[in-house]
Amino acid sequence: MIWDTADTAFAENLAAARAYYAEAGTLAAPRHATALDKPVGQWLTNLRRPGGLGKDPKRTARRAEQLAAIDPDWNPGGLGWTVDWQRHYTGLRVLLAAGGTLDEILPGVTYRGDDIGRWLARQVRDWTRLNTEQQHRLGEVGVKPAVRPQKTAARVSAKAGAAKGSDAFQRGVAALAQYIQREEKTVVGRGHVEELPDGTPVRLGVFLSNHKSRRDRLTEQQLAALAALGYDWAS
Template sequence: MVLPTLDKPVGQCLTNLRRPGGLGKDPERAQRRAEQLAAVDPDWNPGALGWTVDWQRHYTGLTLLLEGGAGLEEIVPGVTHRGDDIGRWLARQRRDWARLNTEQQHRLGEMGVKPVARPQKTATRTNTKTGATKGSDAFTRGVAALQQYIAREGTTVVSRSHVERLPDGTEHRTGVWAANQRARRDKLDAAQLSMLAALGLEWAA
């Protein structure tokens, strides 16, 4: 679709508007523009809501499938909407429910989506747990940094030189970390791949 007055693709136009300063440098004008866009679609800027454009697109696809008469039990991996595998995405949301924010959980819950019940984990030996915890903490920190970047920028593309400043004031070499995860994807476990796929990284799905 092309905006008739701007002669630009709607998707590209919205991507530009979502970027920092995309609504203009004047704060009052930017606020007015944001209000006008929200009047058309309250979810026009997913990053400000705490999720990615990719998540928003799949959520919309799920909504349309349900409105079209499909039941949740029918939306399994392989069921698509406009090329997106909504079934596989839905399975990830159920599996990674704890990683969704409150609003995401609320919206999916209103549709009847519930998290997958997880079996209780058995205790591991202390000497192996310590090493695993260190690696897990580093990975979780990287995911948090990348999630913050995606929520702000609205894209999963991050330059290798990018450094993300975390809420605690520390800096994280998110660009290098993201590149390393992709290079060593064969060594990542299923849970780690699921976390990255949930952020919209197609190579991890």
């Protein structure tokens, strides 16, 4: 007798997740991934969305523990980076464990269809855009930032511009979180303006549209923040 069909379905998908992890070494599966004839990639994507583990706190905690027992990093958004970053990082570790060296992992070197060499070159180039934990994890396997010439004036100007842009992004994310919590949906009208508690107006529809069209220019942390709010295009 099946007492709870939701838990039964979760258990079946969890078994598929274990099978996928045994093969890939990570639960950072692309959405199209399958295992044991289950759409495990889409299932994991759904779980990472706000409320994806269910509304009951005890059930949510139990499910999170079960997933963490398979892969502690099953939900990279909570760590400040994307599923895509986690999957490529896992690929890098696998290639190195198999005897490869960082000098050999050049653009075009792949793992399970992902171009790890191209990704690695981007991490080295954009080191300062990574958070501390990302830098630590890459440092553990020998990755170091690219050495760049000193350009004091340009660097100060760039930092000032980045700080201004970061503040605007944080306001946008705060407004999005407020909107989603109130409206219980992620779709925002183009002309919608959300007012923050301090009275600051945020053109939320424009903010979301602009960042979606420029997602390739966002940092891993910014993508992770948007993905954590339920926007799949940022994953």
